[in-house]
Structures are given as structure tokens and as C-alpha cells.
Amino acid sequence: MLLKNKIPLKFLFRKTRSEIIFVSFLSVIIGMADELFHVGGIAIPLAIPSILGTAISLILAFRTGQSYNRWWEARIVWGAIVNDSRTLTRQLLGFIDIGGEEAGQAATLVQKMVYRQMAWSYALGRSLRKQSPLKDAKQFLSEEELVQVAKQDNVPNALLQLQTADLKKAFRKGWVNPYQQVQLDETLKRLCDSMGKSERIKNTVFPATYSLIVHLFLYLFILLLPFALVDDLGFIQIPLVITVAIAFFLIEKTAIYLQDPFENLPTDTPVTSIARTIEINLRQMLNETEVPETVKPEKNFYLM
Amino acid sequence: MLLKNKIPLKFLFRKTRSEIIFVSFLSVIIGMADELFHVGGIAIPLAIPSILGTAISLILAFRTGQSYNRWWEARIVWGAIVNDSRTLTRQLLGFIDIGGEEAGQAATLVQKMVYRQMAWSYALGRSLRKQSPLKDAKQFLSEEELVQVAKQDNVPNALLQLQTADLKKAFRKGWVNPYQQVQLDETLKRLCDSMGKSERIKNTVFPATYSLIVHLFLYLFILLLPFALVDDLGFIQIPLVITVAIAFFLIEKTAIYLQDPFENLPTDTPVTSIARTIEINLRQMLNETEVPETVKPEKNFYLM
Amino acid sequence: MLLKNKIPLKFLFRKTRSEIIFVSFLSVIIGMADELFHVGGIAIPLAIPSILGTAISLILAFRTGQSYNRWWEARIVWGAIVNDSRTLTRQLLGFIDIGGEEAGQAATLVQKMVYRQMAWSYALGRSLRKQSPLKDAKQFLSEEELVQVAKQDNVPNALLQLQTADLKKAFRKGWVNPYQQVQLDETLKRLCDSMGKSERIKNTVFPATYSLIVHLFLYLFILLLPFALVDDLGFIQIPLVITVAIAFFLIEKTAIYLQDPFENLPTDTPVTSIARTIEINLRQMLNETEVPETVKPEKNFYLM
Amino acid sequence: MLLKNKIPLKFLFRKTRSEIIFVSFLSVIIGMADELFHVGGIAIPLAIPSILGTAISLILAFRTGQSYNRWWEARIVWGAIVNDSRTLTRQLLGFIDIGGEEAGQAATLVQKMVYRQMAWSYALGRSLRKQSPLKDAKQFLSEEELVQVAKQDNVPNALLQLQTADLKKAFRKGWVNPYQQVQLDETLKRLCDSMGKSERIKNTVFPATYSLIVHLFLYLFILLLPFALVDDLGFIQIPLVITVAIAFFLIEKTAIYLQDPFENLPTDTPVTSIARTIEINLRQMLNETEVPETVKPEKNFYLM
Amino acid sequence: MLLKNKIPLKFLFRKTRSEIIFVSFLSVIIGMADELFHVGGIAIPLAIPSILGTAISLILAFRTGQSYNRWWEARIVWGAIVNDSRTLTRQLLGFIDIGGEEAGQAATLVQKMVYRQMAWSYALGRSLRKQSPLKDAKQFLSEEELVQVAKQDNVPNALLQLQTADLKKAFRKGWVNPYQQVQLDETLKRLCDSMGKSERIKNTVFPATYSLIVHLFLYLFILLLPFALVDDLGFIQIPLVITVAIAFFLIEKTAIYLQDPFENLPTDTPVTSIARTIEINLRQMLNETEVPETVKPEKNFYLM
Numbered sequence A, B, C, D, E: 001m002l003l004k005n006k007i008p009l010k011f012l013f014r015k016t017r018s019e020i021i022f023v024s025f026l027s028v029i030i031g032m033a034d035e036l037f038h039v040g041g042i043a044i045p046l047a048i049p050s051i052l053g054t055a056i057s058l059i060l061a062f063r064t065g066q067s068y069n070r071w072w073e074a075r076i077v078w079g080a081i082v083n084d085s086r087t088l089t090r091q092l093l094g095f096i097d098i099g100g101e102e103a104g105q106a107a108t109l110v111q112k113m114v115y116r117q118m119a120w121s122y123a124l125g126r127s128l129r130k131q132s133p134l135k136d137a138k139q140f141l142s143e144e145e146l147v148q149v150a151k152q153d154n155v156p157n158a159l160l161q162l163q164t165a166d167l168k169k170a171f172r173k174g175w176v177n178p179y180q181q182v183q184l185d186e187t188l189k190r191l192c193d194s195m196g197k198s199e200r201i202k203n204t205v206f207p208a209t210y211s212l213i214v215h216l217f218l219y220l221f222i223l224l225l226p227f228a229l230v231d232d233l234g235f236i237q238i239p240l241v242i243t244v245a246i247a248f249f250l251i252e253k254t255a256i257y258l259q260d261p262f263e264n265l266p267t268d269t270p271v272t273s274i275a276r277t278i279e280i281n282l283r284q285m286l287n288e289t290e291v292p293e294t295v296k297p298e299k300n301f302y303l304m
Helices: A009-035 A047-095 A100-128 A143-149 A155-172 A178-203 A208-258 A271-285 B009-035 B047-095 B100-128 B143-149 B155-172 B178-203 B208-258 B271-285 C009-035 C047-095 C100-128 C143-149 C155-173 C178-203 C208-258 C271-285 D009-035 D047-095 D100-128 D143-149 D155-172 D178-203 D208-258 D271-285 E009-035 E047-095 E100-128 E143-149 E155-172 E178-203 E208-258 E271-285
Strands: none
Touching (some): A009 A208, A047 A208, A047 B047, A047 B155, A047 C047, A047 C208, A100 A271, A143 A155, A208 B047, A271 B155, B047 B271, B047 D178, B100 B155, B100 B178, B155 B178, B178 D178, B208 D047, C047 C178, C047 C208, C100 C178, C155 C178, C178 E047, D047 D271, D143 D155, D155 D178, D178 E178, D208 E047, D271 E155, E047 E100, E047 E208, E100 E178, E100 E271, E155 E178
């Protein structure tokens, strides 16, 4: 099945409630004005809402497309985070090849860096949702790391800096050669880019005037509809207007929720679930056999 | 010919059957209500479905565009897998240049890595379709490799890790120099990215509310159609409504099937066929003369 | 809340004032000509503005899409500037690893380069807005640097050149190895690209004929509207025409403001706010504990 | 002049002939049924084809956009082939710098590799069109190379493998250093990518159901048109229906031909012409003075 | 001001003159046929041009979008040329660090390469416009360079080859290390790509059949308009048809001029102006104090 069972329609309906109540009220008033009190001259030609309907459909279609692109870009960024987490681990395991007495130290460093990568994924997800970033991440970090990370406002960025510091140590010890240092630095750079891209999507409000004008335009279209229909249809216009209004307002709400994918809402990018996948993959790459379960669709989240 | 002979129309019709039966039933009822029992006042102006028709056409067109982009991105990702498989093989053959007593060992390692790349392609394709990943791949792997791969949930990722481990061995032996190790690692990184991109497309449900609202909106349009036509046309509206409904529902179904290209359906990205092409290319690059046939369009698959 | 409290609607209304006054005037004249003086034959069929309405809606939708893409690209470029500023700092701290008597010199050089990166971010933002570039930046620069920068028209480019000169010095001293020099150069190259991309968006006027024809087309549509409505509606067309005109002109204005995101307007990319974020991150990466506040939405700026 | 003199309209008309004959026949029949035999009740409201007209216009516009994107991507890929062919040659000439007794051998190797690149361009173009790949390419290859290439199904891939083998030889001899080997390998990797991208466009059928439904939808629209017009216009509907049908079918045909740019048709990417440009550039970079002419627009090809 | 003062409307009107004259003539004829000679039966329902109007609006909107994308891509490519010219200069100045007796020679080589980069920018701009490429460029080149460049058809490509040759010389002398050589080669590779991309846009005719069908479709729509309006409006249809025709033909012309941005027309990418910016930046980076003025909008060019 492509459509999930628990559809977040209730969620959306709740969000359009006030619009729908207002429209119902309006169409009833107009129906009564026409039918009962014979207020003449309030009808307008259907061509007017028809023109506006074409315009608002187009604008809504474009706007939904732009919201969808933001949502999909957020998902692409988190897909890249999965890829680069695996690549970082594979590179650390594949580049560092130390025997002798430093073998244990080197293995510890690799494990520490891989665990820190898991911490980074959880911390970034929670930061984006403006939740305390270290709740899920602190189990992967030492006391000392937690102290250092606390000094910076941006926790995931501080974690990346610690990765670079460990890489510097590995280079100083000769565990990685200069090419490998640069190649690992390139992976950290990509993770830094993904972090910044997520923050950009989070922090950039969708153009407010644009949103508002679409909303006003949509209202204008819906408000004119009963005036255009009352003459031909009388009271039958009421359910018709309400149904059409619901359809258009739902499309608009969908666009509004898709455009902000890190708001702790049912429509979010599933950052916790992705961070868990990273944890499982990385633990297994470290030969650990006990791994946590994948995240079931988060409570009240629908993995839209 | 650009259109294939065996068109999967039957497949799509089967999928829209319930919608079409319901619409037929509805239009017949309304036709009879109007014609036979002279139920008045059920007609609505044609401008209403006209406005909705414009809106739903736009939304469907955008949605089809988004589904097509997912489908085309999946194809691009699998095109990149072909390219990087060839590049990996070319690099291994072009970088490792060992004479003397280690020549045989080095050649064995190259062959083993190239075979593992074939295994990876088959395994990734089957994993994406949620089939047992090693069915086609195990012929290319040794017992030892199969044991190691079994320890991880993500089989293709485990295979990539084995590639990196062999690369580490080649570097330790001096068969590749540091630049070549990093360059080969870059190729593995791209394969890891393609793997993650395929998983992203597979695991990201197309926004469920968006799909659902499009579906409801489409139903609303189709349901109002007989009310708008019955006055002018009487019974003739019945075939007209059914035909129009079929056209719109088929467009929607096409979008729904395109958006998920790894579902073991006729509309899939042809992953088995692509993996086979990789096998043929790689075997011939290894100077093998006996290669398998290319995959004929898979049984009941139409290479859409 | 997704929509900000202080909506820049007043700002946009002020910009469409002249159009709206003209349209109001026209529709009143036509209403009076029809109603009072019984000037016949001035009505045209509603189908004409309907056709034009579809055309102008489409063209406006595309144009808004193109403007939005420019605005979003500007935001992406400034997101990349954040990422590369952090990466540059992380690389400088992670690559340079000098003990002994040069340790102090090297640390000074790193600090100087990181401060210069903060200066660069502020200077680029102000240059793009055609403000004096060094106002916010000069606190991060020495007298000597200010003299050298003054010799070039393009201040941010001069700052990048100073970064490269310091990198040359670090390489000559042996503080960075050849790989690290090239990797840092790559980061500077990306900053240079982001600078050039911002300049391109700033300096490339949106095709003037295209803008103008959209404007004329929109006027034509609005001007025909009262002629098409006056027959059916009489004076009621006046508020209707004005409302529709406002809706369409506001959409057009939104597009016009989005397309130029570095004009010191409420709809700008928030370059000062982003430069401040960079300053805070970089200072904390240098272990500074006193950092400035984040920028509150700039006075009269709405972070659209 | 932006429009070429020899427009391939005749080509397209020939391709839509059967559709147009069928539509003409239908509209004549319906015209006669209405006019001569007074068959009543066959008229339908114009709003029906109007709704379908909007829908089909949108779907056709999107589909043309997708076809155009495939065509343009094919052109971008072949543009990249030009760029990388020049880059490969420039790198070979700029990297290999051998004096003494090996100077002649090295120069021969460079020339051989550059010639092989010309061969590759011609061979790829012909392969994509399913023509025998070596017809134009064999003049650039030695007997020995032809023998080796014959062993693989994919001739251009075999040529790339020979390039890598020669690069390996140059590295073994010390003519290129490790950095240069990797940099040249990167160029070969990009050529391999372009090859794979061309093959992807060639081998991926545009979604067959999508094409078919667009075609059926278009037919449905055209078939209903005479029924909607016959009442108002009588026989005059015949030329009108035919003209409208031609316009829509031509748009569809254009989309169909654009979507497959390697079919040996007038609408193809001009692969032979581009390969010739590569030959001229590369020969002149080798200081040859006798170069062939550029390809005149290929016989019956219109460089669309 | 966002709209420039000197709008190239006159330019566009001149280009649509013949279409407008023809349409005026037609609508007058039809108006007279209907009004004066009472030729009946020439009217058609307005729904027909309405359907065609929707279709042509959509197709024009998409086509304008595609033309705009070509124009914007051209601008992006030339933005990248600015960036890479600055990067090349910064790298040359930052990498080459020779003291002693070769210091002068090395500085001369750097200056020569930077001047050649300025020459390349001017030469590429003029080549694309099919003007003699060396007119602006020869002041930056020595006699010897001019002789060498004259041997190749593609002057900018010959200049890039000279850059590589000088880089080879610098490497042989030990002025750049192997990493720096490869990094500089990478910058030259990007310039080569930008050159090829410009040539692709220049040499790829926008699909001719597509253009033609859009033009025919537009004519069909305009031609049917007077027939649809003459009944309701009589002579008033004449100015209406002409105005609508002008609006649509201007949109089409805009698309046609945007799609070819290197044609020496007012709508061009401002290649001379950009090359001048490069000259100023690069001279100042070389510490020159006398730099030319920026280019004022080129004579009769409007920097669209």
C-alpha cells in the first residue's frame, strides 16, 4: 500500500477549522439573504470566480511545488548525512592501519570518532527542532566531550570541530597519511555542508508576503463563490461552497506544512528515525552485534 | 517504434477498476433520477466542475511532474552506478601494476573486488525491492565473504566495507600508492552515495496528505460532473462522465506508480537488467569471453 | 507560527498605490458612463478578460517562480558562505599543528585569518547593498590590512587575496603541508565562487522587456475588466475590479521584490544577520567566550 | 535568422498523417449526420471539451517540458564530451615533459591517446544510434587496438580501458607523476560518466503508460470537439476541428521526437557534427595543419 | 529603480511589425465583411479561441521558461568565468613563491598568464558573437602568442593551451609543486568547461519545430479571434484583437530573444562588460593602479 493507514487528515482538518467555519457562516448568510429576504442584486457572474479560480489554482500549484521542493531538499540533505556517516566510518576503518603497541590506541580513536558521528546525527536532528540537542546524543560522548561542546551555541558544529581535532591527533601520530587526512577532512566538510543546509531550510521563512497574498487571494475567490452561485442554486450553493473551500484550503495547508520540515510536526523529515538508522549501520560496521531497533513511525508522526 | 507493444494498460485499468465502477454507478443513478423520476433541482452550473477541472488538472500536472522526477532520479542514480562500476574496474586494472611474485596475488585481489562489485549491484537491486538480497549475488562471493556480510542488516553497505578492507590490504602491500588509494576511495564513496540515494527514494513516502487531497479533489470533480451534465444531456452524460473519469484516474494512477520505482512493479527502474549490463561490461573488462545474455524485459515488466 | 506578526503588507500596498488609484478612477468613470449617461456599446464579452486572465495568471505564476528561484538561490549562496566559513576555521585549527617557538606566531596567523573571514562576510553583505563595505568589517582588520584593501575596488576580493597571501606564508614556514595548502585553497575558491554568485544575482537585471510586457499585459487585463462587467453589474463592478486589481498587482509586486534580494529592502536576504551568525560561530570555535548577540530581525526588515 | 530555412515540418506532418485523416473523416461524418440527416441529440455542451482542453494543454505542456529536458540533457552531455576531450588533450600535452631518448616514445603515446579520444567520440555517437560503431573511428586506431576493442560489446568502454592502460604505461615509465596520473584518471572518469549518461537517455523509454494516456486523452478531446461544435457551426466545424487537431497532434509529436535524441532522426543531438568539432580541435592542439571541414547540417538533419 | 529607463520596447515592436500589420488587416476585413456587406455565418463561438488561448498561454509560458533558463544559464556560465579568473590569479600569486635570481622570471610568467586570462575573456566574448576574436584581446598578448594562436580555429582554446604550456614550464623550473600544478590545472579545466558551455548555448538552435509550432498555434489563435468577436462587437473587435495580438506576439518575441544570448543584440549576456570587470579585478590584484573604467551599458544594449 502506498498510502499509510493513519492519514494525518484529522490533523489538517483541525488546522483549517476556523476558515471552514467562517466560509460556512458566510454562505448560509448569503443563501438566506437571497432566498428568504429576497435581497436582489447580490449575484455576480460566475466568470469572475472562474477567472480567480484559474489564477489561484496556478498560484497554489506553484506554491505547493516550491514547498514540496523544500521538503524534498530537506530529505535529500538527510540522505546525504546517512551516506557521509557511512563513508566517514568506512574511511576511518579503511585508512587507519596501525599494528604494534599503538594498535589499541588507534582503534579507540576510531571508535570514539564513529560514536561521535552518531551523537552528531542525533544532536543535529534535535537542534533543528529547537529541542535540547544532547538528550539522545550524550550516551555516545565522554564527560570531557560534553564539557567542551557546552561552550558553543551550535552543538553539532562543536562536535565536528572535535572530529577535526582527533583527526589532527591521528595525523600527528602518523596513523593517517597526508592524503588520508585531506580525504577525511573532505568528508567532514560535506557533513558541515549538510548541517548548514538543514539550518538554512529551518531558518529561512518562506516569503511572508507571498504566503499572505496567496492566502488573501484564496479567500477572495472563496468569498465571491456564494455570490456567484446563489442565483442559480439557492441553498444548494451552501454545501458546494463549503466543499470547494475545504478542498482549496487543504491544498494550501499541505503546502504550508511541507515548507517547514523541521517543526516537530507529523509532516517533518523523520530525523530521529534517520539518526537511528545511522546508529545501527555504524555499530554494525564496528562489528557490534547488539544494535537498537529501527524507529517505528514516531508517535503521532506519519512519515509523510 | 517509440511505444512498446505490450502496454501495461491492462495493469493500470485493473488498478482503477473500483473507482470506475463507483463512478458508473453514480452517473447511472443520477441519470435515472433526472430522466425517469423527474427529480428536479439536482443540476448545477457547468462552471463549477469547470473551475475544479482547471484546479485538478494543474495539481495533477504538477504531481505527475514530481512523480516523474522521482522516477527519473532513480534512473539517474542507477546510471551512475553503471558508470562508477566501470570506473572502479578501470581504475583497479589501471592502477595496480605489480610484477614479480606478487603479480598473481594482486590479480586475484583485483578479480575479487570486481566480482564483489557485480555482487553489490545485484544485492542493492534486490534489497531495494525488499527481496532477499543475496540470491543473484552469492555466485560472485566466497563463503568467507558471505559470513561477514551476514552480520549486517544492510548487505550492500557491508560489501562496500569489504571493498575498503581489500583496498587497505592493497595499500599495505604497496600495490596502490597513496593517491590511488584516495582516488579509489572516492569511487567507493560515490557508490555509497548512489546506494543511499536509492534508499532515500525507496523509503520516503510521497507526502501522504498531498496524495490524499489530490485524490479527494479529483473525486469531488468527478462526482459533480453528472450533476452538471444531466440537465443538458440526460443519459448521454453517462458514457461521457465515465470516459472523463477514466482519463483522469489513469493520469493519477500513472503518477502514483511512477513515484515509487523500486516496488517490483511493471513501472520499476529495471534494476536486474542494469545489474546484468554491469556484469557483462565488467567480465569483458576482465578479458572473460563467456558472458551472460542481457536481460530481456523482465517477465510482466514493461521497462516503462 | 509560520507567518510573522509584522507583515510587510503596508510596504507592498504603498508600492501599488498608483496602480490602484488609476484602476479605481477608471472603473468609476466607466460605471458612470454606463449608468448615468447611458453610453451604450462599451461592454465587451466576459470571455475576453477570461482568456487574458488565464494567460496573465500563467505568466505571473512562471515569473513569480523565477523570482522565487533567484531569491532562494541568493539564500543558498549565503548558506554556503556560512558552511565554508566554518570549514575554513575548522581546517585552519585542524591542519596547523606547530609546537616550539613558532607556536605563538602560528596561532596569531590562524586568529588573523579567522577574523579576516568574519570581516569578509560583513564586507560582502554591505558591498552587495552598495553600502560602504568596511563599516562593520574594520573592527576585525589591522591598519595595514585596511591600507592594502583600499587599493582595490572590490573589497571582499582583496580580502580573499590577503587570505591566500597568509596561506603562502604558512606554507613557506612549513606550518601547512602541500596537501593542506591545496585543501585550504579549495575552501577559498568556494568562497570566491559564492562571492561571484552573489554579485551575479545583484548585477543581473531581470530581463527588462519580459518584466515590462508582463506589466502591460496585466494592465490590459485589468483595463478590460470594467468594460466586461459594467453591463451585468453596474456600480457593483467598481469594488470587484479594484479588489481583483489589488490581488494581481500584489502578486506582481511580490515577484518584483523577490527577484532582487540585495537591495536593502524588507524582502532581502538577511546578510547582516547571517554575517553575525558567522561571527558568533567562529569566535566560539576560537574558544572566545564573549560573543555578540544574534541580530534581531533588522529594523523594518521582515526576514521574508 | 533564428528559424532555419529547411523546417522539418514535412517530416512531422508525415508522422501525424493517420491521426489527421481519421479526425477529418470523423468530423465530416458528424457534420453530415447533423446537417443532412438531422440526427438530433448528438450535440454536447462546449464546456466539456473546454475542461478537457485545459487538462490536455497542461499535460502536454508538462510532457513537452520533460521531453525538452531529455533533449537538452543529451546536448549538455555532449557538450561535456567536447570539454573533456579538450581537457584530456591539454593535460596530456601539459603534463608529459620528457626529454632525452624517450622524448619520441612519449610524444607517440600522447598522439596515440589523443587520436583514440577522437575515435571514442565518433564511436560513441554511432553506438548510441545503433550503427556499427567503428565506421568513422577506425581510421584513428591501429590494427592491434581494433583487435582488442572487438572483444567487448561496448566499444567506447573498451577504448576508455585502452586509455587507462596507456596511462598506466606512462606512469610506469615515469612520464607522468602520481598526481598527474590521478588527475588524468579523473578526466577519463568524467568521459565514462558522459558515456553512461548518453546510454541512460538512449535506453530509458519515456514512461510508456504516461505517453499512452496523454495520447488517449488527446484523442478523447479531439473526438468530442465535433460533437460540441456541430450544433452551432454545421459544416464550418470541419476545417476548425481539423486545424485544432493538427495543432495539438503536432505539439505531441514534437514532444515524442525530442524525448529520444539518439534515434538517427532530424531531431537528434548532432553527434557526428560534434565529434568532427572535437577532431578539428584536437588535431590543431597537436599542431596539425590539415584538418577536415566542419560537418554541414547532416543530410536530412535539421540541427533542431 | 528596477526597470531601466531605456526600455528596448521599440526594438521588440519593430520585430513584431509584420505580424501586427497582418492581424490589423485581417480584423478590419472581417469587421467590414460582417458590418457592411452582412456576410453571415462567419462567426464562431468564443469557446474555441478560449480553449486555444489556454493552450497557447501554457505553451508560451513553458517556452518562455525554457528561453529564460538558457539566458540565465549563459549568465551563470559567465559568472563562473569571473570567479575562475579571480581564482586563477589568486592561485598564481599565492602558489609561486620564488626568491633569488629566478624571482623576476617567475613574476613575469605570472603577469603574462594573468594578462592572457584577460585576453581569453575578451576573445571568448567576441568569438561567441562571431566577431573577430582578437580585437580587444591583442593588447594583452605578445607577437609570439598571436602567431601561435592564429594556427587554431578556436582562439580561446588555443589561449588555454598556452596557459597549460606556461604551467608546464613553471613546474619544470620548480616554481610550483605537483599539487599546485594539479590545482591550477583544475582551474583551467573549469574555464575550459565554461567556454564549452557558452559554445553549446550559442550553437544549439532551440528546437526549430517546437518554435514553429508555437508560432503557428499562436497565429491560429489570433486568426480565430476576430471571427469569434465580430458578432458581439462589430468594429470594436478591431482594436481589441490588435491589442491582444500585440500582447501575445511580444511575449513570443521576448522568448525568442532570450533563448539566444550571444547574438550581439540588446538582450545579450553583457560579455564585454563582464570581461572589463575581469580586467579591472585582475589588474588590481597585480597591484596595478591604473585600470580602465567599467563598461557603460553598451551602445544600444539594454543589459536586459
